[in-house]
Amino acid sequence: MLTxxxxxxxxxxxxxxxxxxERVAVRISELIEHGTLRPGERVPSVRKYSExxxxxxxxxxxxxxxxxxxxxxxxxxxxxxxxxTRRWELPPEPxxxxxxxxxxxxxxxxxxxxxxxxxxxPGVVPxxxxxxxxxxxxxxxxxRAMAAACRRAPHISHGYSPPAGGAxxxxxxxxxxxxxxxxxxxxxLIVTCGATEALNLCLRAVAKxxxxxxxxxxTFFGILQIIEALGMRVCEIxxxxxxGVCLDELESRLKSCRIKACVFTLNFxxxxxxxxxxxxxxxxxEMLAEREIPLIEDDIYGNLAFAPTRPKSAKAFxxxxxxxxCDSFSKTLAPGFRVGWVAPGRFRQKVEFLKLVTxxxxxxxxxxxxxxxxxNGGYDHHLRKLRRLxxxxxxxxxDAVGRHFxxxxxxxxxxxxxxxxxxLPAHLRALDVYERAxxxxxxxxxxxIFSAKQGFQNFLRLNFAxxxxxxxxxxxxxxxxxxxxxxxxxxxxxxx
Numbered sequence: 001m002l003t004x005x006x007x008x009x010x011x012x013x014x015x016x017x018x019x020x021x022e023r024v025a026v027r028i029s030e031l032i033e034h035g036t037l038r039p040g041e042r043v044p045s046v047r048k049y050s051e052x053x054x055x056x057x058x059x060x061x062x063x064x065x066x067x068x069x070x071x072x073x074x075x076x077x078x079x080x081x082x083x084x085t086r087r088w089e090l091p092p093e094p095x096x097x098x099x100x101x102x103x104x105x106x107x108x109x110x111x112x113x114x115x116x117x118x119x120x121x122p123g124v125v126p127x128x129x130x131x132x133x134x135x136x137x138x139x140x141x142x143x144r145a146m147a148a149a150c151r152r153a154p155h156i157s158h159g160y161s162p163p164a165g166g167a168x169x170x171x172x173x174x175x176x177x178x179x180x181x182x183x184x185x186x187x188x189l190i191v192t193c194g195a196t197e198a199l200n201l202c203l204r205a206v207a208k209x210x211x212x213x214x215x216x217x218x219t220f221f222g223i224l225q226i227i228e229a230l231g232m233r234v235c236e237i238x239x240x241x242x243x244g245v246c247l248d249e250l251e252s253r254l255k256s257c258r259i260k261a262c263v264f265t266l267n268f269x270x271x272x273x274x275x276x277x278x279x280x281x282x283x284x285x286e287m288l289a290e291r292e293i294p295l296i297e298d299d300i301y302g303n304l305a306f307a308p309t310r311p312k313s314a315k316a317f318x319x320x321x322x323x324x325x326c327d328s329f330s331k332t333l334a335p336g337f338r339v340g341w342v343a344p345g346r347f348r349q350k351v352e353f354l355k356l357v358t359x360x361x362x363x364x365x366x367x368x369x370x371x372x373x374x375x376n377g378g379y380d381h382h383l384r385k386l387r388r389l390x391x392x393x394x395x396x397x398x399d400a401v402g403r404h405f406x407x408x409x410x411x412x413x414x415x416x417x418x419x420x421x422x423x424l425p426a427h428l429r430a431l432d433v434y435e436r437a438x439x440x441x442x443x444x445x446x447x448x449i450f451s452a453k454q455g456f457q458n459f460l461r462l463n464f465a466x467x468x469x470x471x472x473x474x475x476x477x478x479x480x481x482x483x484x485x486x487x488x489x490x491x492x493x494x495x496x
Contacts, residue, residue: 029067043080069388070395093411188348212235216272264284398413
């Protein structure tokens with residue numbers, strides 16, 4: 001039986017407050033998912049569906065274009081729209097990973113540096129690093145915002161910002177925090193040089209060398225690098241591919257490991273793409289607060305939900321200040337501006353002191369530009385475009401992996417973010433695939449860099465943030481051929 005998982009994936013979490021055309025798209029997707037409209041069958045004409053649903057023709061056209069972008073239906077010249085025919089089933093999702101319940105040192109820096117450098121080689125198809133495509137950014141608008149802000153405040157733009165950051169930007173950030181369910185004042189926030197500095201400051205504020213930090217498994221290699229540089233150890237927590245950290249496993253490890261702090265990406269984790277439901281976030285925050293263990297939340301992907309509204313952050317459930325929530329504009333708007341921020345809760349004074357003695361302050365011109373851009377309302381419009389594009393891109397890449405990768409491949413189904421987590425058949429070694437792919441001018445991120453113990457040897461991460469093209473389709477095809485040509489090798493699976 002053909003699967004319609006792409007349809008349900010693309011419209012998951014679309015609520016009643018969504019634009020009308022998105023709700024129309026949901027209805028069509030449900031008809032496809034339930035088998036009322038089968039692959040190859042004609043979708044009702046735009047005029048007919050407009051009359052049936054009592055909506056405008058323009059609304060139906062928008063809905064059909066959205067479904068076409070997401071690979072669910074296709075337009076045929078002079079004929080109308082049809083349910084897209086698929087001669088294959090999409091691969092299943094990866095299973096939950098179960099690393100051993102003990103603390104370990106981190107040793108990934110050399111491998112990570114090589115992978116990061118490879119992603120920046122000219123001419124390489126960038127499927128490895130989760131770097132947004134510059135073509136997707138409102139560069140002219142940002143440049144105008146910076147010029148206007150610097151003209152209005154020339155002395156501020158050429159001077160040091162306070163360590164906590166400029167008042168205007170913190171004001172707008174506090175307002176935007178309401179969308180994540182948080183009630184914050186500008187004084188609750190500290191502006192940083194990207195989320196990397198925010199995470200670094202938070203870890204230094206609550207832990208010291210030798211302390212054990214709980215992380216997801218798999219986790220973003222940048223978090224592993226920070227922990228390694230600070231001389232700390234990690235305890236890896238098993239994670240579900242859709243709901244993230246397994247709280248029962250975390251509770252067990254809190255008893256067996258002397259965990260000093262937790263660092264989790266709860267909204268669209270990197271690389272797994274999981275998003276923890278609100279009730280589980282609340283339980284997590286309460287569980288850690290009872291033990292007085294800080295939760296350092298990396299919420300950098302929260303605004304990249306495919307749904308019209310973003311999920312709540314863990315900070316929304318924090319009543320005692322034990323959650324330190326980090327974010328930045330690096331994945332959504334302007335990586336080069338290096339503007340991030342943190343709401344450190346009860347650790348604010350320590351984090352501000354560390355900011356002062358580390359980088360003193362974040363660059364004033366970029367803070368002013370971001371404040372101006374948020375004031376003008378351009379950010380929300382930009383996010384809506386980015387979310388629609390990434391939703392379509394993820395569907396296309398899942399589809400391409402299903403067609404070109406070997407039998408036995410599994411792939412995640414993220415509902416936000418910009419990455420897919422792919423589990424290859426057990427006989428394949430991701431580092432072998434990485435080396436062969438690089439020789440073909442394709443970069444991927446091999447699974448071992450997402451584990452302190454370099455597990456996940458038959459996993460890899462793919463970035464779907466670049467607009468779909470024949471070049472990307474051909475790169476996925478080449479990766480499949482590379483895998484087909486590799487000899488079987490024994491590997492360690494499931495993160496251990």
